[in-house]
Amino acid sequence: MAKVKTLPVLAPDTVPCCPPLNERPLTAEEAVRTAVMFKALGDPVRLRLFSAVASHPGGEVCVCDIPDVGVSQPTVSHHLKKLREAGLLASERRGTWVYYRVEPSVLAAMGGLLTTAAS
Template identity: 45%
Template sequence: MTARPDNDQPQVAATASCCVPPRLQRLPASEAGHRARQLKALGHPVRLQILHLLAQAGDALCVCDIEAYFELKQPTISHHLRWLKEAGFLAAEVRGTYTYYRLQPEALSGLTGWLQQLTM
């Protein structure tokens, strides 16, 4: 197996039986990792339901208020909230002993814009 050059792009040899590939650019690795984390965070029904609740609330919700909508224990809800926060979809604010979560609309619109680019 031969090593790839520093740019990590596969080398395609053009032959008489092969088309010359168009000049395309791969998604930078850092952005690909970021988008993959976002999509993975959205890949669970509970996390989608949490986003839906927060979108309806229009304001921050306490983790205990979010938990009331599920038949899950607080540690499980916190696990899903952490996924969404690490993906950039939520912001958290500690008020006393409670943590309140709210949507980060710019993260959702950034992902939406990127997905729309894929259809062009």
């Protein structure tokens, strides 16, 4: 099986990677990290998959329980892999099924980036 390189947005329990966009200009490293995240979410199917995982009761979902997003199962797997590589999803294999979850720190980072900086 091929190794997948993951670009972590945040390690669990850390401060968001980047300041709010109106606080100061992003550094080159922050811009790269942020662009990877937004590029992965720039596809409508990936955005729907991310939303399906993030909003699933219990905080995680089996790939077998992800609702139909209008593409074939191999295409769903491809898009889930892209979201994992961008550091937006974590996955765990349990038997024959893979379970996906969005780490709370990822949502905090996304929210923090788009929040207005305190004055």
